[in-house]
Amino acid sequence: MKPISKTATNVHESATLAVDALAKKLKAAGEDVVGFGAGEPDFRTPEHICQAAIRAIKDGMTKYTPASGLEQLKKSVCTRFKNDFDLDYTPAQIVIASGAKHSIFVALMCLLNPGDEVIIQEPYWVTYYEAIEMAGGVPVVINTIEENRFKVTADQIEKAITDKTKLFLLNNPSNPSGVVYTREELKAIADICVKYDLYIISDEIYYKLMYDGKEFTSFASLGEDVKERTIIVNGISKSYAMTGWRIGYTASNKELAKVMANYLSHSTSAPSTISQYAAIEALEGDQDSIEDMRKVFEERRNYIVSRVQAIDGLSCLVPDGAFYLMVNIEKQIGRTIGGKLIQNGDDFALALLEQEKVALVPCTSFGLPNYVRLTYATSIEEIGKGLDRIEEFVK
Ligand SMILES: Cc1ncc(COP(=O)(O)O)c(C=O)c1O
Structure with a gap:
């Protein structure tokens, strides 16, 4: 064979x-x-979210939705971005996918051409390396040290950039280190990304799980020029105890969102309609x-x-x-x-x-x-x- x-x-x-x-x-x-x-x-999963899913089934919300997700869910995502980070997105910039992992995969598929380099830092979440290669890209790994709390510096990123570098993939807060970048550290990284015309995928799936009263900064909130080239990845799996519901989402510029929607329309289509209704309740309902x-x-x-x-x-x-x-x-x-x-x-x-x-x-x-x-x-x-x-x- x-x-x-x-x-x-x-x-x-x-x-x-x-x-x-x-x-x-x-x-x-x-x-x-x-x-x-x-x-x-x-x-x-909190009871009020489960009830929303049951309601959706009983109300017959069991048909296909648009491939990039329900308009209502996209609006809920926009509201979260506004409330949590004072970031303005429109539903046309939001793409719903089957978990944050899937969102990352689709973003990479839609951004990379064969041989494009993607900078990631070590320690990295296992899926990044594999997903970059699956999308035809080349992972470029920057080493970090415990003494610097396993954080990559803007200087290290600048040194790793070649004429093939397409994007920098960041995970903040980090799996596996649990480390969180400060606003100043992110700003220095963002400046380099703007200077060299790089995209940034910022995986912020753990942003609600912050300790010691520390503040979280979303990468897209570092300025309009940064926001334009940033793809924020987020989802409901970790913060809302909803790993099995398989809902993730991205916020990006409209052009990329449209390409990602087309890509989804010929691969998975939208995630489960019932899960999307549950996600609306998760994002909009009681956050206690x-x-x-x-x-x-x-x-x-x-x-x-x-x-x-x-x-x-x-x-x-x-x-x-x-x-x-x-x-x-x-x-x-x-x-x-x-x-x-x-x-x-x-x-x-x-x-x-x-x-x-x-x-x-x-x-x-x-x-x-x-x-x-x-x-x-x-x-x-x-x-x-x-x-x-x-x-x-x-x-
Ligand atoms: C850094 C990071 N991003 C994304 C995901 C995947 O999230 P989801 O279950 O929504 O696909 C995980 C899950 O382990 C993760 O650790």
Whole structure:
């Protein structure tokens, strides 16, 4: 038989989903596994949002919608942008897709020509690298260091720019580091992007999960010239505990939005109509439950950080947002634990899962082999139990 697509066969399995799948398999086999792997809130979708979906079904809202989403949902997105960031968008600039991951993919497909370079920073969310390649682009990865809180600087970006650079892809707050950029840092990056005529995709999916009273700056709010070349990616999955509903959205200039709408019209069409009605309620309805969830995440962050920092041989930065913690395991490299030689985060994660039944994600696939990622989207009790086991493992 003739070979199947080279682009498709080059795509790797998502490491985060793979660890999660293994942990679920062990759990199904009756093992007492503590899961720090999955990147999704453990909360149920708030009741008023579920009711909106049920209403939509009962009212017969079960037909196709326009490929780029319901006008009413686009208006709700515009209202959120106005209320949250004082940003003015019109519905024609909004494109609804099947999750933020899908929004990123479609934006890349519509922006890149073969060989176009996309600058990303390490540690990066696994999907970026793969999606850029799937869209025919070339990922250019900038290394960052813990001493600079894993932030990329405007200077580093400027040095990475070539005549093939098309865009800079930013994730703020970051998965996996939980780090958040200040307005000044973003402004310096934006100036470089404007100077070299780059697009920016700013993935702001975790923007509602901010801690210590820190303020979040949306990239598009850095000036009209910046807004024009920025594609904001957002969605309801993380902030509203709605991962399974599959709604993401972008805000961009009208020309790109139109191209993305055309692209969607021949691929997925619109996401589920029922989910779109639920998303309207999520974005426009009562936001108190969202703040309640954020507060719980903050308590968990404080607890998990204090536990990790108390373990001899492990360390971590204090994350400003999202629900991830990157743990530095450099001091474990070269050790043999339970008969297993630890050479990187992959070995650490596998040995920990086998010996202590704790699932976490090695950061190898995020570009940092000497780190592992823990998700604190799980109860304080589970976090405590898992950290007891990690402490025992490292001892
Ligand atoms: C940085 C980042 N962007 C986007 C997504 C995907 O969000 P969605 O579930 O809406 O596709 C995730 C999910 O893990 C993420 O971590």
